[in-house]
Amino acid sequence: MNTCQLCEQPDETGSYLCVGCTRATTVRLECLPDLYAGLLPFLAPSTAVAQGRGGKGGPAPLPVREEILDLRGPGGMVGVVEDWLAALRADRGWQPLVPAGSVEARLKSAVHGLHANMPWIATTWPQAGTFASEIRDLEKGVRSIIAPEPAADRGRRIGNCPALDPSGTLCGAVLRLAPGEKAVRCEWCGTAYPPYVWGQLKTWMAEDQAARDVA
Structure with a gap:
């Protein structure tokens, strides 16, 4: 039994990628042309006015966001x-392809070439894990620009944990009441309130604060 090179879970098929990771990598490949197109509206830089002191003679800002321009x-x-498709063709003993057309057309062509070889990649190619990992990172990175995940709500800050460990040392970690929770729980020492x-x-925290103020 092999271990999947991406999720590192046992794989009964003996492949380099398990069925789930093969399917996920295939879907990520299929998404890349749409994600590429989705970056276009983000090329324009922010129109927000910078606050603070300005100077003369500095370089003019780029009319586009450089990181988006690089991705596209x-x-x-x-x-x-294209690098992965070239590596695949080399390992299969096929002639290299000469990229042609627009960047968007080249991307679609390379995605099609890799997509058509996914069964061979998953079962036969020793580089399958590295390939799948890089495609996952690429898809995730572009998607984070187009549709970033909202920042997690860490909850309301309560104060500092007044719990003492067996040696009498104060925990002091920040306590928060997480959304939807009824009890305050210290993420450091695990004490629940x-x-x-x-x-x-509240009394314990006030006493600890008073002791710190005196110190």
């Missing part, structure tokens, strides 16, 4: 996919 350029998304002890918790 010859060495960006298409470069990653249900609502019925919140009055005492």
Whole structure:
């Protein structure tokens, strides 16, 4: 039994990629042309006015966002996919392809070439894990620009944990009431403070703060 090179879970098929990771990598490949097109509206730089002191004689800002331009350029998304297609063709003993057409057309062509070889990649290619990992990172990175995930709500800050360890050392980690939770729980020491002890918790925290102020 092999271990999948991407998720590192046992794979009964003996392949380099398990069925789930093969399917996920195939879907990520299929998404790349649409993600490439989705970057276009983000080329324009922010129109926000910078605050602070200005100077004369500095270089003019680029009319586009450079990181987006790089991703959409010859060495960006298409470069990653074409490099993998070239490696695959070399390992299969096939003649190299000469890229032709626009960057978008080249990307679609390279994606098609890799997509058509996914069964061979998953079962036979020793580089399957590295390939799948790089495609995953590429898709995730571009998607984070187009549709970034909202920042996680860490909850309301309560204060500092007043719990003492067996040696008498104060924990002092920041306590937060997580969204949807009824008890405050310290992420550092694991001590839980249900609502019925919140009055005492407030007293303990006040005492600890007073001790710190004196020190």
